[in-house]
Amino acid sequence: MAGLGGRTVRDLRRESRSAVLQRLYFDGPMSRYALGPATGLSSGSVSNVVAELLADGLVEEAGSVGSVVGRPRRLLRIRPDSGRLIGVDVGETRVRVELLDLGLSELAWTERPLAPRGYDVDAVVGHVHEGVAEVLRTARLAPADLLGVGIGVPGIIEDAGEEGAVVHGQTIGWDAVPLERLLRVTGQLPSHVPYFIDNGAKTLGQAEMWFGAGRGARSAVVVLFGSGVGACVVTEEAAQGRAVEWGHLTVRVGGRRCRCGAFGCLEAYAGAEALAARWREAGGRPSAGAGEETALTELLAAARPADGRAADPVAAAVLAETAEYLGAGLSDLINLFQPERVLIGGWAALQLGGGFLDEVRAHALAHALRFPAARVGIELGRLGPDAVTVGAAVLPLAAFFARGGSRPRTVTRVVPSPAWRAALDGRLA
Structure with missing residues (x-):
């Protein structure tokens, strides 16, 4: 039966359940009485939806609150143990896999290091498979119990229909990599457990907007500052981020050659990889064989020694120039999108810390137009180095809410059989 605006009764019921779940998740615990105005639903609809969610085991009572008249009102909250999610961060130096409950509390985690420039597709797929298997084994959880697996990766993500998510990662050497199909073809997870693959900067943005420094803002730019740099723009028109x-x-x-192959990109000056390379070129001497994280630590120690020694002028100059480039890049985002907030996350940003942020902020505001500059706040993200992983787990969580709390259905995308199976079928035909 069609309802208002062509929606069916089932659609309306799902939307009502979704509204109640989201309000309880972000603002709970709440009473049935408070859920009415918060969701726009009638008291009767709220009672019916809450009864369903209690029966489904998604919601539980959580004490009571006094009322001006009548009996105390019982509070409701989402049961954290009513679902399990996995978030994966395919980062610059490692693949991190976390198993979380609906409250995004960590239940198990593991990491697999990547070799320098180690974005071999087979290796990454293997790390994801091994990591997922390990966290499930640690938590004694069956794969079928998952609501989904979210994965944050570098690059541009294309939805290629039956192929699933395809990754165009020019800087890491991935040319139209059918990552979802490669993950699915092993049959590690049942077909009803979905994969959600998105850009790592976007998953960072999701996490900061839901739980971190972006909460409550209508618009923000969330910057991922790691080996390279990326950004997610959140506006009212793109509420999930872009x-x-x-x-x-x-x-x-x-200018300098970027790892994407072009010349003069911001990443060639402001990413941690470029920062360490420019220090070496200017005469800096990080430890032999030092990776990006170690080299960045040593550069920072040389530029800002904590023991009262004089700063190394070469390291200080490279760091100051990086702050200026990053600030100028932020000014473009401020002018283009006029956000309420600019949030800077990623391991390199967190390692460089508040003093570096102060310099970046000064350059950004100096280069930006006065009106948007006067309205924007620039600060570090609050969720730490695992924000991309948490943001990746938000992807299946958001889909779960959008379905009104129903379990995922069987994935209909066709996964081609391995070549050996096709050949065998051909002989038997």
Whole structure:
């Protein structure tokens, strides 16, 4: 039966359940009485939906609150143990896999290091499979019990229909990699457990907007500052965020060669990989064989020694120049999108800390137009180095809410059989 605006009764019921679940998740515990105005539903609809969610085991009572008249009102909250999610961060130096409950409390985690420039597709797929198997084994959980697996990766993500999510990661050497199909073809997870694959900067943005420094803002730019740099723009028109290849904005015509192959990109000056390389080129001497994280730690110690020694002028100059490039890049985002907040996360940003942020902020506000600059706040993200992983887990969580708390259905995308199976079938035909 069609309802208002062509929606069926089932659609309306799902939307009502979704509204109640989201309000309890973000604002709970809440009473039935408070859920009415918070969701726009009638008291009768709220009672019916809550009864269903209690029967489904998604919601539980959580004490009571006094009332001006009548009996105390019972509070409701989402049961954290009513669902399990996995978040995966395919980062610059490692693949991190976390198993979380609906409250996004960590139940198990594991990491697999990547070799330098180690974005071999088979290796990454293997790390994800091994990590998922390990966290499920640690928690003694069956794969079928998962609500989904969210994965944050570098690059542009394309929905290619039956192929699933395809990754175009020019800086990591991935050319139209059918990552979802490669993950699905092993049959590690049942077909009804979905994969959600998105850009790592976007998953960082999801996490900060839901739980971190972006909560309550109507618009924000969330910057991922790691080996490279990326950004997620959140506006009222793009409430879930939109990843932008901000790191490949040209900041110097004919400048340094970027790892994407072009010249003069912001990432060639402001990413941690470029920062360490520029320090070496200027005469800096990080430890032999030092990776990006170690080199960045040593550069920071040289530029800002904690023991009262004089700062190394080469390290200090490289760090100051990086802050200026990053600030100028932020000013473009401020001018273009006029956000309420700019949030900077990622392991490199957190490692460089508040003093570096102060310099970046000063340059950003100096380069931006006065009106948007006067309205924007620039700060570090609050969720720490695992924000991309948490944000990846938000992807299946958001889908769970959108379905009104129903379990995922069987995935209908067709996964081609391995070549050996096709050949065998051909002989038997």
